[in-house]
Amino acid sequence: MNSEINIAFKNARAEKRPALLTYIVAGDYNKEKTLEILKSISNNIDICELGFPHNTPIADGGQIQTSAYRAINNGIKIKDVFEIVKKFKKFNQKKPVILMGYYNMIFQYGENKFILECKKSGVNGLIVVDLPWPENKNFSKKCKKKSIDYVQLVSPTTSLKRMKRIIKDSHNMIYYISMLSTTGGKLKVSSKEILRNYQKIKIFSKKKNCVIGFGITEKNISTLKSADGLVVGSAICKEISRSLEKRQNPVTNVANIVKRLKKKIV
């Protein structure tokens, strides 16, 4: 199955580098700027992760919480999130977009309607932080039917037995959480150890793409570049906050940080 997500990884592999995935929150710091940011970074990234913000995010650290609250205060609704994706896809049809968020937002919208809107607006994948395996079995099947990749998460606490079963039910992409932490924590384990765990996943799933996320910044990204893909989220949200505080343009600042991230992994 050659999904756009698969192609993105393939292209990165052809260039002998990991795919770069970035995460920003839809509506941070407003709808228009989110789209501008996506456009300005799209040349340097392989996959966009776009968060649909929730105000009780139990797995997010301070940076992403701040972004999410900013977006919610700006009145962002799920329909706006789809609107942003639609517009972005018009600008760059090939760039895969993965939506990420918490299950209650999907539940309130209606699972089927949500998947349908994903399809319509061009969303390629979904990450639902608080819908782990096996609770996500039904929902991920529904996604697959519409060729939307449901991204399974694996963490350092995941046992080998469980890991095998999660991988078996996974689609094209698996997300390895680098450490016991909420998003944006300081990387408290060595890159070596992270990669060792990452390799365990790869042994069971040679053909599937596995990305590493949580705690990745400009400082440490190059030490993890042997992975299939690397996700940077909080560092970018932090840059938006910092820019706003200093009355600088977040769009150019985020574009610059993404450029620097890319340089470190090529």
Place this chain on the structure above:
Amino acid sequence: MNIRKRIPLIDQHDKNGFWGGKFGGSFIPETLKKPIEDLEILFSKLRKDKKFIKERDRYFKNWVGAPTRFIKLNNLSNHLGGAQIWAKVVSDANGGAHKIYNATVHCLMAKKSGKKYIVGDTGAGYAGKMLSMAAKKFGLKCKIFMGAKDIKRQKPNCDAMRKNGAEIVPVYSGSQTLVDAVSECMRYWVSNCNTTAMCVGSTVGPNIFVKICGWSTAQISRELKIQIKNKFKKIPNKIKLINCVGGGSSAYGFWSEFIDFPKNQVELVGVEAGGPKNSKLHAAPLSRGAKLGVLHGAMAYCCQDSQGQIKETESISAGLDYPGVSPMHCFLKDTKRARYTFATDEEALRAYKLVTKLEKINPSLEPSHAFAEAIKIAPKLSKDTIVIINSCGDAKKDRDILKKKLRKIK
């Protein structure tokens, strides 16, 4: 959707953790799957372990102080002129509220699992105070997450926590109340689950926490059942058990032994926080028709907007000021076994005033909501109706609020 007899309600969920096929579950990040599974294994082992039960009962008896009193409120009964009003004075328990049961069990379990740290959330400060007490008793290091707004309004309990050597972590995100404290506590656990045990302060959260808390507070109704039989020789024909409901831990504990009785014999009445009289905000998801949603790892009725953002709540009582509620109470509501209503801030204050004027008990603002309902319905009830209120917390912590608010209440 049916309640089964002779099986504790805490065990009436399906294999995915849902009561009635839809309430509860475990909506958690992958990282917490393992620690939660470990906790499930530990709990199912310990609850069958006679030695552990003995140990628990010993602490409940000698340290918590079981049984708490079951008393008739003669003056209040005469004043209202209807049903007989009784109170189960759970605030007699060490520390002044029912939260001690759950805290004790969690600390005992943490000890068994070899953990040296325990963290917990708190709203009114009782869950935090009790956890800090139990942690001190069992030699565990303790951190309590508490909304910055609650730290201000529940100072006496904060002082107690610090005195017990616990660190209070103020939470500034969102509404700065219990809902944010629970989120922050869960986040902390995500980052530290390898060394630290977590205690969820009520019958909310992922399935296992609902169960452990319910199993712990069930002590209240075990005592009550014996006390009722002693006073009345049998379970009387018309009883109403009235309890306030925030997360619902004291209500579940108060009712658990009586769920199997027919509802025209033992009526279960839950009283939620209706908030200020003319405010749109409240903390009453069951009685004011909130929709089903996921909050803190469980599917339950929950105050939220059409998008699924959790709504701010408002109540004079920090302990009830929570947008969600236990999945077990959702189950009891939808099976119509329990009836849920609400009392406003003003009604709770008026009830507090009346009860403390007539009786020698000092219920905190949380059970004052339950008293408000009792005061409302008792005059219309027959003399042979036994209304029992769970006076589950002591008002010492509410000193400052009461001083300020009581002046305005007629």
